[in-house]
Amino acid sequence: MEETSQAAHERLERKGNLKKSVDHVQETIDLLMKARATIAADPSVATTTLAKLQTPVKQSLGKVNGDLKEIHASLGKYSKALDKKFKDKPLPSSSNDALSSHASLINRAIAMHLLREGQLSVASTFISEANTHPPPPEAPSSPAASVTSPDHDMQDTVQNDFTNDDGTFRSEPLxxxxxxxxxxxxxxxxxxxxxxxxxxxxxxxxxxxxxxxxxxxxxxxxxxxxxxxxxxxxxxxxxxxxxxxxxxxxxxxxxxxxxxxxxxxxxxxxxxxxxxxxxxxxxxxxxxxxxxxxxxxxxxxxxxxxxxxxxxLGLSADSPLYLAATAGAIALPTLLKLENIMKEKRTEWTTRQELPGTDANPPMMMPCGHVIAKETLDRLSKGGRLKCPYCPGESLARDARRVYL
Ligand SMILES: [Zn+2]
Known part of the structure; x- marks a missing residue:
């Protein structure tokens, strides 16, 4: 996939540039200028000059159109490659979206990002609009309370309290x-x-x-x-x-x-x-x-x-929003793929049984080396032989060993 869009991009750079086209347009202009000079010098040759001009100008314009055809073709291939790469995939369901109920935190992250990227006027517009249209209050279970301003560890820190008493983002010092x-x-x-x-x-x-x-x-x-x-x-x-x-x-x-x-x-x-x-x-x-x-x-x-x-200022050198978005862009395709596979196999994203386990329901390793929860083991074996859900291995329930994490 990667290669296709890369190749299309290179092709576009090679063939899709307007250089040839510009040269051919210049050629047409040169023809016309020359004819004009000839006629200006001797008006009596106007008719023959214009007659002689017809075919070369037509040819020259033909070349220009030919150049553009190539560019259109390359552009078409490029956008097709892009469409293929960035299919309109639905994003993971919002049940996984831990931040959707924390619009004010997101706003703050965006404002901080703009400020630290030096987009000061965009940031101040964003902040004033975010403050005039505050997001709905956060869900009571929100972890917002634990997300306070950046570390206060540094004694000599210049200014690191960016939150007003009412919780809104205080941007002026920043x-x-x-x-x-x-x-x-x-x-x-x-x-x-x-x-x-x-x-x-x-x-x-x-x-x-x-x-x-x-x-x-x-x-x-x-x-x-x-x-x-x-x-x-x-x-x-x-x-x-x-x-x-x-x-x-x-x-x-x-x-x-x-x-x-x-x-x-x-x-x-x-x-x-x-x-x-x-x-x-x-x-x-x-x-x-x-x-x-x-x-x-x-x-x-x-x-x-x-x-x-x-x-x-108590901030990291790189914008956390940038890092989070980049990490997400790298990790998300894999997670999406995983989610699709899970869906096809009708396995939940994380079922309770897949969690590391409790004392009552500890993880058990089968002779094949795969680990499942004890409850699952009991259910699959019903006291006798069981087939591993991950591989073709078969074993006896009593041969499984508890794993201590
Ligand atoms: Zn196995």
């Missing part, structure tokens, strides 16, 4: 936090400006260190590298130097000012940075090249920053 996070990320990724991230890391230096995070040092090391290589980066507001030096000298100056706090914890890394000074004329061939020419350095600090920022 919105503010994520606005700051995306500002810093934007500066990092799009402007190669380390200053806001360094400032943030410095402000949270202690809690980051307690967590064993290397973020602050990683940021400062990248700053050192940028100074060293003379890359344009906004000055660290605390340690910016007015003397107008640049390159390795500026980097040394920066190291003197900024690396003091890191000296014990990152001795080796700092020695490497300083050792690199001996090689500044041929840095690319030096043992330290990987530090200075690391293409993924910016991505690394950006994701490290995101992870630390989220964990200080």
């Amino acid at each position: 919105q503010k936090q994520f606005a700051q996070m995306y500002y810093i990320l934007h500066e990092l990724r799009n402007r190669k400006n380390l200053a806001p991230a360094i400032l943030w890391a410095r402000q949270h230096s202690q809690v980051l260190e307690t967590r064993g995070s290397n973020l602050e040092f990683e940021l400062c090391r990248l700053y050192f590298v940028c100074q060293y290589l003379g890359l344009d980066t906004s000055d660290d507001p605390v340690t910016s130097d007015p003397n107008g030096i640049s390159g390795p000298l500026k980097a040394i100056r920066y190291a003197q000012l900024a690396f003091g706090n890191f000296a014990t914890r990152y001795t080796r890394e700092i020695n490497q940075l300083l050792g690199s000074l001996c090689f500044h004329s041929n840095l690319a061939q030096s043992p330290y090249a990987h530090i200075f020419y690391n293409e993924s350095a910016w991505d690394e600090v950006a994701s490290s920053f995101t992870r630390e920022f989220c964990s200080l």
